[in-house]
Amino acid sequence: MKNDILKILVTEEELKEKVNALGEQISRDYKGKNLLMVSVLKGSVVFMADLMRAVTIPAKIDFMAVSSYGSGTKTSGVVKIIKDLDLDLHGYDVLIVEDILDSGMTLQYITELLKARGTKSIKIATLLDKPSRRKAPIKADYFCFDIPDEFVVGYGLDYDEAYRNFPAVGVLKPEVYTK
Numbered sequence: 613m614k615n616d617i618l619k620i621l622v623t624e625e626e627l628k629e630k631v632n633a634l635g636e637q638i639s640r641d642y643k644g645k646n647l648l649m650v651s652v653l654k655g656s657v658v659f660m661a662d663l664m665r666a667v668t669i670p671a672k673i674d675f676m677a678v679s680s681y682g683s684g685t686k687t688s689g690v691v692k693i694i695k696d697l698d699l700d701l702h703g704y705d706v707l708i709v710e711d712i713l714d715s716g717m718t719l720q721y722i723t724e725l726l727k728a729r730g731t732k733s734i735k736i737a738t739l740l741d742k743p744s745r746r747k748a749p750i751k752a753d754y755f756c757f758d759i760p761d762e763f764v765v766g767y768g769l770d771y772d773e774a775y776r777n778f779p780a781v782g783v784l785k786p787e788v789y790t791k
């Protein structure tokens with residue numbers, strides 16, 4: 613696995629430090645609120661697992677899975693719900709936990725959908741942000757790292773479902789895509 617990585621963009625140490633700091637900030641901002649962390653599967657599971665343990669106030673969690681139609685490394689903007697949330701969202705201060713904010717099409721769709729279900733508030737926490745690629749008018753309320761327009765894998769992010777268990781965020785060697 614390691615041999616397919618061209619370079620590391622964010623190290624394990626940097627991830628740990630930033631995610632812990634974000635957990636502290638969320639704990640301050642959501643004190644006295646009804647926090648529900650919603651992880652968007654599968655890419656955000658590693659971030660979610662670390663972030664929720666860095667949150668020191670009471671928090672509930674739920675999961676949803678969506679797929680954006682389109683192949684390879686580009687999203688089409690058409691989103692399909694694969695697995696919906698278990699909880700009724702009324703009265704919750706929902707924090708959507710995402711792996712990466714790219715075009716923003718996925719998060720725009722999810723945010724509108726969940727808002728319509730009676731949430732008290734809704735915000736977005738993303739591990740990575742690629743602002744140069746934005747198409748939808750979506751901004752992350754919280755993010756850990758701004759990254760350039762490169763396709764990244766690891767710490768939950770995949771290429772063709774692989775590399776999610778790589779512990780840092782890296783860029784693949786070009787020959788991996790042409791295999």
Ligand code: IMP
Nearest residue numbers: 687713714715716717718763764769770
């Ligand atoms: P968006 O709808 O274009 O913002 O795409 C968001 C989704 O596309 C993410 O949740 C990822 O699953 C996927 N994605 C976007 N960029 C990357 C990347 O660099 N590596 C891996 N997955 C990515």
Ligand code: MG
Nearest residue numbers: 654655769770
């Ligand atoms: Mg993905």
